[in-house]
Amino acid sequence: MPKRLYFFDEGDGNNKRLLGGKGAGLCTMAQLGLPVPPGFVITTEVCREYYEAGGRLPNGLMEEVVQAMKKLEKITGKGFGDPKNPLLVSVRSGSMYSMPGMMDTILNLGLNDETVEGLARLTNNERFAYDAYRRFIQMFGKIVLGVDGKKFEEIFERQKERVGAKFDTDLKASDLKEIVSKFKELVRKETHRDFPVDPYTQLELAIGAVFASWQNKRAVEYRRFYKIPDYLGTAVNVVTMVFGNIGEDSGTGVAFTRDPSTGEHKLFGEFLFNAQGEDVVAGIRTPLKIEDLNRRYPWIYNRLVEIAEKLERHYRDMQDIEFTVERGKLYMLQTRAGKRTAQAAVKIAVDMVVEGLIRKEEALLRIEPAHVEQLLHKQVDPKAKVTVIAKGLNASPGAAVGKVVFDSERAKEMGKAGEKVILVRPETSPDDVGGIIASQGVLTSRGGVTSHAAVVTRGLGKPAVVGCEAIKIDAEARRFEVDGIAVKEGDLITINGTTGEVILGEAPLIEPRMSPELLTILSFADEVKKLQNWANADYPRDAKKARELGAQGIGLCRTEHMFFEEDRLPLVHEMILGKTVEERKKPLEKLLQIQKNDFKEILEVMDGLPVIIRLLDPPLHEFLPKYEKLLEEVIELRLKGTDPDGLKKKEEMLKRVENMREANPMMGLRGCRLGITYPDINEMQVRAIFEAACELKREGKDPRPEIMIPLVGHVNELKVVREQLEKVAHEVMQKHGVDLKYKFGTMIEVPRAALTADEIAEYAEFFSFGTNDLTQMVFAYSRDDAEGRFLFQYIERGILEADPFQKLDQKGVGKLMKIAVDLGRSKRPDLEIGICGEHGGDPQSIEFCHELGLNYVSCSPFRIPVARLAAAHAALKSKEPEKQAYSMA
Numbered sequence: 001m002p003k004r005l006y007f008f009d010e011g012d013g014n015n016k017r018l019l020g021g022k023g024a025g026l027c028t029m030a031q032l033g034l035p036v037p038p039g040f041v042i043t044t045e046v047c048r049e050y051y052e053a054g055g056r057l058p059n060g061l062m063e064e065v066v067q068a069m070k071k072l073e074k075i076t077g078k079g080f081g082d083p084k085n086p087l088l089v090s091v092r093s094g095s096m097y098s099m100p101g102m103m104d105t106i107l108n109l110g111l112n113d114e115t116v117e118g119l120a121r122l123t124n125n126e127r128f129a130y131d132a133y134r135r136f137i138q139m140f141g142k143i144v145l146g147v148d149g150k151k152f153e154e155i156f157e158r159q160k161e162r163v164g165a166k167f168d169t170d171l172k173a174s175d176l177k178e179i180v181s182k183f184k185e186l187v188r189k190e191t192h193r194d195f196p197v198d199p200y201t202q203l204e205l206a207i208g209a210v211f212a213s214w215q216n217k218r219a220v221e222y223r224r225f226y227k228i229p230d231y232l233g234t235a236v237n238v239v240t241m242v243f244g245n246i247g248e249d250s251g252t253g254v255a256f257t258r259d260p261s262t263g264e265h266k267l268f269g270e271f272l273f274n275a276q277g278e279d280v281v282a283g284i285r286t287p288l289k290i291e292d293l294n295r296r297y298p299w300i301y302n303r304l305v306e307i308a309e310k311l312e313r314h315y316r317d318m319q320d321i322e323f324t325v326e327r328g329k330l331y332m333l334q335t336r337a338g339k340r341t342a343q344a345a346v347k348i349a350v351d352m353v354v355e356g357l358i359r360k361e362e363a364l365l366r367i368e369p370a371h372v373e374q375l376l377h378k379q380v381d382p383k384a385k386v387t388v389i390a391k392g393l394n395a396s397p398g399a400a401v402g403k404v405v406f407d408s409e410r411a412k413e414m415g416k417a418g419e420k421v422i423l424v425r426p427e428t429s430p431d432d433v434g435g436i437i438a439s440q441g442v443l444t445s446r447g448g449v450t451s452h453a454a455v456v457t458r459g460l461g462k463p464a465v466v467g468c469e470a471i472k473i474d475a476e477a478r479r480f481e482v483d484g485i486a487v488k489e490g491d492l493i494t495i496n497g498t499t500g501e502v503i504l505g506e507a508p509l510i511e512p513r514m515s516p517e518l519l520t521i522l523s524f525a526d527e528v529k530k531l532q533n534w535a536n537a538d539y540p541r542d543a544k545k546a547r548e549l550g551a552q553g554i555g556l557c558r559t560e561h562m563f564f565e566e567d568r569l570p571l572v573h574e575m576i577l578g579k580t581v582e583e584r585k586k587p588l589e590k591l592l593q594i595q596k597n598d599f600k601e602i603l604e605v606m607d608g609l610p611v612i613i614r615l616l617d618p619p620l621h622e623f624l625p626k627y628e629k630l631l632e633e634v635i636e637l638r639l640k641g642t643d644p645d646g647l648k649k650k651e652e653m654l655k656r657v658e659n660m661r662e663a664n665p666m667m668g669l670r671g672c673r674l675g676i677t678y679p680d681i682n683e684m685q686v687r688a689i690f691e692a693a694c695e696l697k698r699e700g701k702d703p704r705p706e707i708m709i710p711l712v713g714h715v716n717e718l719k720v721v722r723e724q725l726e727k728v729a730h731e732v733m734q735k736h737g738v739d740l741k742y743k744f745g746t747m748i749e750v751p752r753a754a755l756t757a758d759e760i761a762e763y764a765e766f767f768s769f770g771t772n773d774l775t776q777m778v779f780a781y782s783r784d785d786a787e788g789r790f791l792f793q794y795i796e797r798g799i800l801e802a803d804p805f806q807k808l809d810q811k812g813v814g815k816l817m818k819i820a821v822d823l824g825r826s827k828r829p830d831l832e833i834g835i836c837g838e839h840g841g842d843p844q845s846i847e848f849c850h851e852l853g854l855n856y857v858s859c860s861p862f863r864i865p866v867a868r869l870a871a872a873h874a875a876l877k878s879k880e881p882e883k884q885a886y887s888m889a
């Protein structure tokens, strides 16, 4: 029979699976010599036994619990149920993964009418004893006996009103006694039974209730969202009570060992004098900053700092701790890795490397690509004129715009309908998690930076402003008011979680800057990654951005966008309408000059780095007006009869467009087929590229053009085009007397090209996987039709795991890629291979590209930082298992 119970001084603090996170943390702290009240953990295995037995405590468990309680009595010198010196305990949940507030905890267990009197006598504090008692009945009544929690709150609030108490702490012993008797009455009425007085009965029921809370609705929902397996179960921690509500030299607090919002290395937290348990996070009274504790009780504060450092050295990570002070003595009640914003995650990781706590590789593995993505999220434009209507606490950074909603159900409904909403609540509770997920951000009027709303939004990377007391919420009427301004459900607001500001209407948002710490992390990434990060950029400004963000080349410069610009389109029309080489000559010459300048600029920006320029790819009719529209215009002109010249031109255009109509343009005359049919267009482009490069070279620059021929399916296509274009290239270089480094290569985007990549590699110095087209061809999906019609249904019904246009289909498309890599390199070992489809920016797909041994991944400039980190992760994860160990640490 496996051991079911572990005292804190014997449990293995690394075994969160068995002891749950809370239990493991308590064991670790006790064994580090930190002040933890004595107690024991009932393992998660017992939870599984509980469910296997159909929701009953397994046989023999209570006997073991009784033994453990006897031991606890001995350690503490108190007696469980002994009125002379009563031992009280908390019964706390705690699973392998932190699920804050999702399950239940019961405090002050062991109280009844006799022990409460004993506690009062012993502490000489009747008020305290009855405060503990009323809390116990309330928690036990709600959690174990299933009485609606609101009913307790009502009784409590009514009593406060009656005696004119502003805060809970204003209630006197006599008031609390009255509340206790009303609570017991309520329990009797609701459950048709007396409140259980026997401590062991209380304990047995409480343990069962904690196990049962593993399957409550919100815990199950939470696990679904975070993909936490149901079978893990929760442990139960039985902990000797210490009291923060015993007077003004007592209190309870929560803290982070570093600022979870900015990452600053400084104790960060909140504290409430004369309070117990959840009072701090529940926003009952506005708590004090941890600094205030420093002012009043510097020795406690200093002890806390010391403990924080010790815990960080042990865990080598930022910790989120819960503690209580009983008559000036500090007790630790919980420690776990602290949730943090992306900004804090990056700063903490870098700082810890500098402090020598962790290695660079570990630092890298602690930052998720999603973190980097969040840091590149938008901020409110500081230059914009905005109407700030209120200011709260900046609990989770970033800016969000949305329509105001006042409850989670509504948030979920509107979120589902694709609307952007901001959830506005007095405070949030674990029941709101679904609503928070559906919202862009959260605004609360109560609670501090460790409140539920703050913790959850930080975890999700959503902006939040909390404790914004200026806004008066009337949830029933679905509106809030601030300084005479009324904001109704559906009105737009902006919240700025970086500053705490609440802004009326939609504020303009801008791209953020990269912090020095993020730059450091990315430089670590560059040290370990094997893949290069290139960018897809069509314009010099994009190339510049990409280079700033760390791009090591341009993997795809599309030339067609250049053709669409206003001053060029008429020339492009003239070129396309030209039926003979002669007719196309004039417009092509003009385009040559323009294109040369385009290429010169982009090659100059990327000086010294490769720039892959793709020759014209789309079907030509994409540059021409739509047939239907032209037809309409021609008919109109004919009817009017006022502009015969214009009519003639339009008619010609119409005819040409009609001629060029294709049943399936994506599989028609496009890509290299264009260049074979109209060699003069290709030649113009290559001439422009080499003219530009030669000029730069003569100016002392180092241009590295690579010419990419699209849509090759048969080696002969490439052969013909390449030979023709090499001729032009040499001619230009000769003219300038310049020798350039350049390459010719091809996209691999037609399945046949992948399958015959060895033949193709004879004529290509590089391959670039165009996985957008390749995915279309492999699945025989046209993307626009698929995504608009059936694809999302496929995903919902589980026919496909994911959208193959977003996540590379490794089994199919990926297999073709592997074939192409192997065949290509077998012919040309130094073949340069990369990917330029959208997948080049997706972390999972990047990992796959690393495994395939590609040279680079190319993505849009803004994703470069994410892709750099992902490339580093891919390199670290594929190292030998021995080195991989630190990803688990």
Ligand code: ADP
Pocket: 037, 089, 090, 092, 093, 100, 101, 102, 103, 104, 105, 107, 239, 240, 241, 242, 243, 244, 252, 253, 276, 277, 278, 322, 323, 324, 333, 334
């Ligand atoms: P949660 O998992 O929701 O954080 P906990 O089990 O940590 O719940 O309990 C919530 C709070 O109750 C703790 O932060 C602490 O303040 C208080 N608490 C729990 N056990 C004890 C105890 N033995 N003595 C004093 N306070 C306790």
Ligand code: MG
Pocket: 100, 101, 278, 281
């Ligand atoms: Mg809690």
Ligand code: MG
Pocket: 322, 334
């Ligand atoms: Mg806790």
